[in-house]
Amino acid sequence: MTDLLELDGLSKSFTQRGPWGRGGSTFWAVQDVRLTVAPGETVGLVGESGCGKSTLARMALRLMEPDGGTIRFDGSDITRAKRASLQRVRRDMQIVFQDPYASLNPRMRVGRIVEEGLKIHGLGDRDERQRRVAEVLERCGLGGDAAGKFPHQFSGGQRQRIGIARALVMEPRLIVCDEPVSALDVSIQAQILNLLKDLQRDYGLAYLFISHDLRVVRYLSDRVVVMYGGRVVEEGPAERLFERPAHPYTRGLLAAVPGAHRERERRIPAGAVREQEGECPFYSRCPEAEPACAEWPFQGYDLGRGQVAACRRAR
Numbered sequence: 001m002t003d004l005l006e007l008d009g010l011s012k013s014f015t016q017r018g019p020w021g022r023g024g025s026t027f028w029a030v031q032d033v034r035l036t037v038a039p040g041e042t043v044g045l046v047g048e049s050g051c052g053k054s055t056l057a058r059m060a061l062r063l064m065e066p067d068g069g070t071i072r073f074d075g076s077d078i079t080r081a082k083r084a085s086l087q088r089v090r091r092d093m094q095i096v097f098q099d100p101y102a103s104l105n106p107r108m109r110v111g112r113i114v115e116e117g118l119k120i121h122g123l124g125d126r127d128e129r130q131r132r133v134a135e136v137l138e139r140c141g142l143g144g145d146a147a148g149k150f151p152h153q154f155s156g157g158q159r160q161r162i163g164i165a166r167a168l169v170m171e172p173r174l175i176v177c178d179e180p181v182s183a184l185d186v187s188i189q190a191q192i193l194n195l196l197k198d199l200q201r202d203y204g205l206a207y208l209f210i211s212h213d214l215r216v217v218r219y220l221s222d223r224v225v226v227m228y229g230g231r232v233v234e235e236g237p238a239e240r241l242f243e244r245p246a247h248p249y250t251r252g253l254l255a256a257v258p259g260a261h262r263e264r265e266r267r268i269p270a271g272a273v274r275e276q277e278g279e280c281p282f283y284s285r286c287p288e289a290e291p292a293c294a295e296w297p298f299q300g301y302d303l304g305r306g307q308v309a310a311c312r313r314a315r
């Protein structure tokens, strides 16, 4: 089966300015990343804050230009596609943001917010659009009067439902969910995750689901990709990855989640350290920029705290 989304060798660098805007250094926020999402599949993208998840997602959606690599959607190379040819892809690939409040225009009524995409793409006449908006709002669990209200009249969970409705109205094939439940209470999180699952079942949606919360990722994902320091350090079927994580960083992430790590590792006290193998996951932000520098293997991996320690240079 052709992958719906295929990112290959994707890279992006940024320049960090020095004090008073002087000087500055360039670092790789995303480096040589390969990631695929099949139709109807949920791929969880996990990693600590700043590891490049959102940058990768924005490049996949062509909201940010990559420095290198290719983006294919449904078999077509869209890496350098111009506006007109991106139109269809923009319908098929939608995004749901972390903070529903910040991503909803406070001065627009919900009906208009959800309708906006249909208007931009010139889909349907006014009546058809309004019918469609009412349908998706209801499908997302919002009452009949929701269209006439403003975002501030809704709770956090309801606002995320509006964000999902806004994506769904376009009848997409893939939704990038960028930390969609991290701003919500746990009980509300479950409702939103179940809604996402139901929509996937009903409409055959694929999700690229970004989160730093492994329990959420485990609940939803068929496959998981682990990023660290701008690179993919491990990927695999969710079940295998959670039961038998291969990379020390993944083991560290799992060890930090109660109940998600293995017994053997839980018994190792904080401060226990083991030598590292492979390349340094911090090297893209290290002034040495050296994947196998002399420092790395001796930094150790603190199994008790579930952390990989950055070496002195990269700190």
Ligand SMILES: Nc1ncnc2c1ncn2[C@@H]1O[C@H](COP(=O)(O)OP(=O)(O)OP(=O)(O)O)[C@@H](O)[C@H]1O
Binding pocket: 014, 015, 029, 047, 048, 049, 050, 051, 052, 053, 054, 055, 056, 212
């Ligand atoms: N426009 C930008 N200009 C400069 N640096 C940026 C820009 N966008 C992101 N970065 C940096 O790139 C790195 C990766 O950021 P990114 O937001 O992709 O990480 P993330 O894994 O999504 O983190 P979080 O979970 O906190 O959103 C970070 O060091 C961030 O500060």
